Amino acid sequence: MSAMTEAAEEREPRAKASVEETPLPASAPRPIRCAARGVKKAFGKTQILKGVDLEIAEGSFAVLVGPSGCGKSTLLRLVAGLEEADEGKLEIAGRDVTRAPPRDRDIAMVFQSYALYPHLSVRDNLAFGLRLKKTPQAEIDKRIDEASQMLGLGHLLDRLPKQLSGGQRQRVAMGRAIVRRPNLFLFDEPLSNLDAALRAEVRVEIRRMHERLGATTLYVTHDQVEAMTLADTLWVLNGGLVEQKGAPLDVYARPRTKFVATFLGSPQMNLAEGKLQKASGGGFVAEGGGMALEVDVERFGAALEDGREVALGVRPHDLRVAQPGESPSLELRVEIVEALGFEAYAYGWAKASGPRVIVRLEAEHARRARPGDVIPLVAPPEHVHLFCQKSGVALDAE
Amino acid sequence: MDDKPSVLERVVVHLLLVGAVAFALYPVLWVVSLALSQGGLSGTGGVVPLPRAPTLENFRLVLGTTDPDGAWLFGRQLANSIVVSLATAAVGIAVAIPAAYALARFPFVGKEAGVRALLATQMFPTVASAVPLYLLLDKLHMLDSRGGLVLVYAATSVPFAIFQLRGAFSQIPVDLEEAAMVDGATRFQAFVKVTLPAARPAIAVTALFAFMSAWNEFILAATLLSREDAFTLPVVLQRYVGEHDAAWGSFAAGAILVSVPVMALFYVAQRELVSGLTAGGVKG
Numbered sequence: 001m002s003a004m005t006e007a008a009e010e011r012e013p014r015a016k017a018s019v020e021e022t023p024l025p026a027s028a029p030r031p032i033r034c035a036a037r038g039v040k041k042a043f044g045k046t047q048i049l050k051g052v053d054l055e056i057a058e059g060s061f062a063v064l065v066g067p068s069g070c071g072k073s074t075l076l077r078l079v080a081g082l083e084e085a086d087e088g089k090l091e092i093a094g095r096d097v098t099r100a101p102p103r104d105r106d107i108a109m110v111f112q113s114y115a116l117y118p119h120l121s122v123r124d125n126l127a128f129g130l131r132l133k134k135t136p137q138a139e140i141d142k143r144i145d146e147a148s149q150m151l152g153l154g155h156l157l158d159r160l161p162k163q164l165s166g167g168q169r170q171r172v173a174m175g176r177a178i179v180r181r182p183n184l185f186l187f188d189e190p191l192s193n194l195d196a197a198l199r200a201e202v203r204v205e206i207r208r209m210h211e212r213l214g215a216t217t218l219y220v221t222h223d224q225v226e227a228m229t230l231a232d233t234l235w236v237l238n239g240g241l242v243e244q245k246g247a248p249l250d251v252y253a254r255p256r257t258k259f260v261a262t263f264l265g266s267p268q269m270n271l272a273e274g275k276l277q278k279a280s281g282g283g284f285v286a287e288g289g290g291m292a293l294e295v296d297v298e299r300f301g302a303a304l305e306d307g308r309e310v311a312l313g314v315r316p317h318d319l320r321v322a323q324p325g326e327s328p329s330l331e332l333r334v335e336i337v338e339a340l341g342f343e344a345y346a347y348g349w350a351k352a353s354g355p356r357v358i359v360r361l362e363a364e365h366a367r368r369a370r371p372g373d374v375i376p377l378v379a380p381p382e383h384v385h386l387f388c389q390k391s392g393v394a395l396d397a398e
Numbered sequence: 399m400d401d402k403p404s405v406l407e408r409v410v411v412h413l414l415l416v417g418a419v420a421f422a423l424y425p426v427l428w429v430v431s432l433a434l435s436q437g438g439l440s441g442t443g444g445v446v447p448l449p450r451a452p453t454l455e456n457f458r459l460v461l462g463t464t465d466p467d468g469a470w471l472f473g474r475q476l477a478n479s480i481v482v483s484l485a486t487a488a489v490g491i492a493v494a495i496p497a498a499y500a501l502a503r504f505p506f507v508g509k510e511a512g513v514r515a516l517l518a519t520q521m522f523p524t525v526a527s528a529v530p531l532y533l534l535l536d537k538l539h540m541l542d543s544r545g546g547l548v549l550v551y552a553a554t555s556v557p558f559a560i561f562q563l564r565g566a567f568s569q570i571p572v573d574l575e576e577a578a579m580v581d582g583a584t585r586f587q588a589f590v591k592v593t594l595p596a597a598r599p600a601i602a603v604t605a606l607f608a609f610m611s612a613w614n615e616f617i618l619a620a621t622l623l624s625r626e627d628a629f630t631l632p633v634v635l636q637r638y639v640g641e642h643d644a645a646w647g648s649f650a651a652g653a654i655l656v657s658v659p660v661m662a663l664f665y666v667a668q669r670e671l672v673s674g675l676t677a678g679g680v681k682g
């Protein structure tokens with residue numbers, strides 16, 4: 001090993017430096033579409049997927065989120081061909097692959113455990129799939145070169161997996177997918193074994209890699225930061241069904257159900273059970289849990305009925321402290337204040353018997369807030385969400 | 399803080415170690431000494447057994463045995479031992495690998511019962527089946543043959559080998575095979591190219607164990623073999639200490655000759671035995 005590469009090893013070169021210079025792969029795959037139609041899957045008597053429809057456009061980055069155990073991995077494994085669907089159809093690149101074995105699907109997958117072949121060097125790990133396809137050695141070398149430049153793996157090629165750190169293993173796992181130039185990239189929580197700092201870094205790298213390769217991608221996570229930042233389209237899976245899909249910001253701004261509303265966003269959206277009241281001047285106010293929130297009449301339209309029972313919601317970030325003289329939507333009795341430096345949260349109640357309410361405070365208010373204080377808060381109507389109490393579906397999505 | 403042991407501590411530890419080594423090696427010293435002496439037990443003496451007049455005569459005698467026709471008998475017997483032991487290991491492993499893999503990976507009807515049955519076979523000492531085995535091999539005309547012995551040894555080594563390998567295969571994450579299949583391998587290729595190499599240390603240990611049990615086995619060999627040129631080395635050794643006269647010198651020399659290949663094998667296999675190749679493939 002030359003002195004130069006030794007030095008490089010010390011500094012742990014990151015991909016950032018080299019990404020811009022690396023030429024695009026000579027024959028980057030033409031992006032393809034992937035779709036699941038009415039896919040059902042049960043393990044024993046437990047129905048895990050109850051008819052999932054999924055559609056990933058050419059070259060787009062789809063993120064599948066949902067609570068633990070909702071079947072995200074199962075769906076991904078169905079797409080990979082590692083499990084077989086009980087019902088429904090899977091299409092990759094316009095071809096029905098429902099019954100095709102994994103090797104006939106032209107996919108690459110990054111496992112949560114990385115699943116590097118322990119007896120093979122990094123180089124041989126990368127070459128494994130290409131050798132199976134009898135790719136000429138020169139081409140294999142070229143692709144390994146490209147991928148290792150892109151991911152900063154150059155100095156690791158001759159090591160065994162056990163001689164790598166967690167982050168390096170993760171990179172090798174991604175490299176193994178990249179060299180294959182697959183139709184479809186599959187990721188199953190690839191960052192969950194990394195520490196927070198590295199996770200943020202690799203997250204950005206994954207997005208960058210996607211932008212460079214432009215390959216269709218399906219990414220599973222239960223981390224909402226990953227979901228929000230990586231996705232072109234977000235698919236929220238719950239109870240074996242797709243609960244909502246859409247651009248991440250749209251899903252965040254207009255959650256279709258109570259579940260989606262609380263699942264996305266941290267801290268969670270404040271929710272309370274209450275009733276709609278017709279106000280003077282044609283407006284509506286949703287009252288409950290000690291809150292009286294003015295409602296966006298245009299958004300909810302005909303769904304608004306005087307006296308209708310609803311669940312009302314407003315995110316901690318959307319509440320603001322009332323100006324002097326302004327009539328507040330709620331008065332928060334503060335229990336504790338959490339100051340994170342760049343922002344602060346006050347936890348408390350708007351009514352003794354009501355649900356807990358969380359609000360994000362600006363630095364100036366946070367400094368003054370003390371447990372026991374009462375803070376008057378205003379919820380702007382455009383940020384007030386209403387859900388049917390029975391079905392949990394948003395009133396504007398019924 | 400000074401965490402170096404004191405002088406006293408070190409002296410005590412070393413005395414204990416010397417004692418343990420002496421305890422372990424004393425019998426071996428006797429054997430070496432006997433092998434190098436003439437005149438059996440009277441050729442050495444004292445608390446520390448040292449040959450009075452060191453000589454290689456015993457080795458020459460043992461190595462140079464010939465049958466009535468003048469063919470080299472010891473060579474033939476050594477070959478018997480080597481061939482039988484290697485074949486036992488090979489056949490045992492070849493049979494055990496697929497069985498162990500199936501038990502480790504797939505659910506199937508009768509799996510639990512099968513495992514229990516395997517365990518049950520281990521409860522009976524092999525001597526218990528010496529007579530039926532003799533009758534079976536007699537019917538098959540395989541008495542006094544290497545093949546017959548391999549058949550018997552491999553059969554007795556398979557259950558244990560299956561247990562060992564089943565454990566090894568279940569330690570190897572399924573993810574690895576799935577990754578290989580996504581990478582374009584068939585299920586069989588994934589097994590051959592990923593699972594088997596990842597299980598190599600365990601396979602090596604299991605094979606070595608099968609080899610050793612065949613190499614050392616005496617009772618069945620003595621029962622199933624009656625012709626001198628079919629003997630394996632343990633049987634040959636036993637013949638040196640007969641009822642009336644015991645050729646302790648030859649016995650000791652033979653014992654050393656029998657041990658050497660095993661020691662060599664251990665030396666060669668060391669790397670496999672200690673390496674944990676699977677470490678690091680999956681998160682950690």
Ligand SMILES: Nc1ncnc2c1ncn2[C@@H]1O[C@H](COP(=O)(O)OP(=O)(O)OP(=O)(O)O)[C@@H](O)[C@H]1O
Pocket residue numbers: 043044048066067068069070071072073074075222
């Ligand atoms: N091979 C299997 N046999 C039986 N049950 C299974 C199997 N695989 C998954 N399950 C069950 O299916 C459900 C969904 O599992 P899945 O791994 O898809 O969840 P997930 O959404 O990926 O969760 P997580 O976020 O925790 O990874 C779980 O309740 C799990 O116990």
Ligand SMILES: [Mg+2]
Pocket residue numbers: 072073074188189
């Ligand atoms: Mg999962």
